[in-house]
Amino acid sequence: xxxxxxxxxxxxxxxxxxxxxxxxxxxxxxxxxxxxxxxxxxxxxxxxxxxxxxxxxxxxxxxxxxxxxxxxxxxxxxxxxxxxxxxxxxxxxxxxxxxxxxxxxxxxxxxxx
Amino acid sequence: xxxxxxxxxxxxxxxxxxxxxxxxxxxxxxxxxxxxxxxxxxxxxxxxxxxxxxxxxxxxxxxxxxxxxxxxxxxxxxxxxxxxxxxxxxxxxxxxxxxxxxxxxxxxxxxx
Numbered sequence: 001x002x003x004x005x006x007x008x009x010x011x012x013x014x015x016x017x018x019x020x021x022x023x024x025x026x027x028x029x030x031x032x033x034x035x036x037x038x039x040x041x042x043x044x045x046x047x048x049x050x051x052x053x054x055x056x057x058x059x060x061x062x063x064x065x066x067x068x069x070x071x072x073x074x075x076x077x078x079x080x081x082x083x084x085x086x087x088x089x090x091x092x093x094x095x096x097x098x099x100x101x102x103x104x105x106x107x108x109x110x111x112x113x
Numbered sequence: 114x115x116x117x118x119x120x121x122x123x124x125x126x127x128x129x130x131x132x133x134x135x136x137x138x139x140x141x142x143x144x145x146x147x148x149x150x151x152x153x154x155x156x157x158x159x160x161x162x163x164x165x166x167x168x169x170x171x172x173x174x175x176x177x178x179x180x181x182x183x184x185x186x187x188x189x190x191x192x193x194x195x196x197x198x199x200x201x202x203x204x205x206x207x208x209x210x211x212x213x214x215x216x217x218x219x220x221x222x223x224x225x
Contacts, residue, residue: 006155033212040121042201042217043156058212090155092213100205101146102213104155 002027006091006105013078013085013112021076021108023091029103030096032074036060037088037107046089049074050096078110086112117202117216124222131189133219135202138183142204145178147187150199150218159187159200189221197223 004025013019023032031050035043045058049068063082068074074093078085088109092102118136125131137145143164148156162169162176162185169176175188189196199218206214 035215040217042117043215045212048212092156094213101158101161102148102156102203104148104157106155107153109153 004105025093029093033092034076035090119216119219131192133187135185137204139206146203148201
């Protein structure tokens, strides 16, 4: 079955550590996205990538980094520079067609301890 | 900046209709979307509407679009407890490529 997979579902990080969230899709989608969701707030775009080896900053990119070495994979690293990293992180992918829809993973809940 | 606005909460009785409203800002958005998020999960596309349409119906869901006022609504007929979730309105402005701009989400609570 085609889909988009995020791992792990829950992640705990000590302050000062970097941590990498995985996102893999087998939908043959060119575009991939990372969003952050905080309670009572909508989705805020962190980074997006329209094509392999290219990515763009979203609205809240500070303290995060990404890579897009393969079409299927778009990992997100939450660095120690991110001041408030505890949140629910959602990865999505889509085609680049006009009437596309975004397919979402099940999310990773990151907690800083 | 670009904002998609929604009311944050809505409570209805089981069997009643729910209407979730949204206003968006970018008239270049060709498609407008409604997504549903259940607790602890990702978002799933419920329905979408092309910007040259006024209405789209899909079983219990009716989407109304007022392009002049940039107002989008989602009506759920015969609301069930399984409809309790957060509903997100989203637009896809062309100047972001195929990026999506989401509203804050409306938490729908269905009371028995």
